[in-house]
Amino acid sequence: TSGVHVTLRDVRERQAEDHLVLSPNVLSRPVVESSVFPTLSYVGGPGEIAYFAQLGEYFRAHGLEMPIVHPRCSVTLVERKIRKVLDKFELSLEFLQKPFHEVASEVAREGVPQEVGQAIQGFRESVAKCAEELGQAVNSIDPTLNAGATQVRSQAFSALEELERKILQAIKRENQIELNQLEKAQLHLYPDGKPAERVQNPFYFLTRYGGAFLDELYNSFEVSI
Structure with a gap:
């Protein structure tokens, strides 16, 4: 250089x-x-x-x-307060390795009421079926009109996707406190998107839990030779 x-x-x-x-x-x-x-x-x-x-x-x-x-042995320390959050959402540690906006969106999707999800799916299937039937019908008049039917379907799907996005945003707003808890748990387990063992100082745990922490940690490792 x-x-x-x-x-x-x-x-x-x-x-x-x-x-x-x-x-x-x-x-x-x-x-x-x-x-x-x-x-x-x-x-x-x-x-x-x-x-x-x-x-x-x-x-x-x-x-x-x-x-x-x-x-080398790898370990993720999950404190009780963090475990409560994971159990509340029934999430695994691996799930939180994703960017938080993806985590929040997936959690919000799980919160969509069943009847809303069924209505959205039914609407999507109906649009697809009707657009196909419309395309076949207008094809006998002018084959170029089939493209118009396809465009109508695309516009309907785009509008539906926008509605789904707004539904998820509304669910996120209603569950902002819970999502904040989940984000804090993610920051604790994966600070800066990295495993905590590569970022956190072990003295935090030693100060908080004492020397018994090392014994419990050692006994948790499974080492095969």
């Missing part, structure tokens, strides 16, 4: 002057580590494991055996 071009000879001379001037990048680092400290197994997260999936030939090219890669 600096615009300076160097040759392999330049690199070797610079390295001979100071062997600390060069460092491995994210792909070559596991190979360098294994050459310095022979590694039987490597415990890593999803990103690190993805890198290892590309390094088989690289290890072999350097005469090294690639270590056994084992995924």
Whole structure:
């Protein structure tokens, strides 16, 4: 990025002057580590494991055996107040991984009264059927009129979609308090859209629940060798 071009000879001379001037990048680092400290197994997260999936030939090219890669333990801590919110909406943790506007829309759809949903579906089916019959009828007069029937159907569907959107907005307004609770739960479990274990400081839980928290956490892990 600096615009300076160097040759392999330049690199070797610079390295001979100071062997600390060069460092491995994210792909070559596991190979360098294994050459310095022979590694039987490597415990890593999803990103690190993805890198290892590309390094088989690289290890072999350097005469090294690639270590056994084992995924690290992953945990999501769900406090009681958060669990109450999830149970209230009968939602799973995975459901909250979506952007909140999608979560809110799906929850609102679940809140649409059954008779409203049936009426919307019935209207949609009736429009489709009538538009098809109309197209067939006008086709005998002028085949080009069939496009007009299709346009009428599209306009009716567009108007229906707009009505559905307004229905969902009304349900969201009526359930704003509950949706706020759900949004707070999502922020707790997936701050900035990331798993809480990668963002939250564990000292929050240690301060709140004491040393017994670590024992319970350890006992919750299932480690197989």
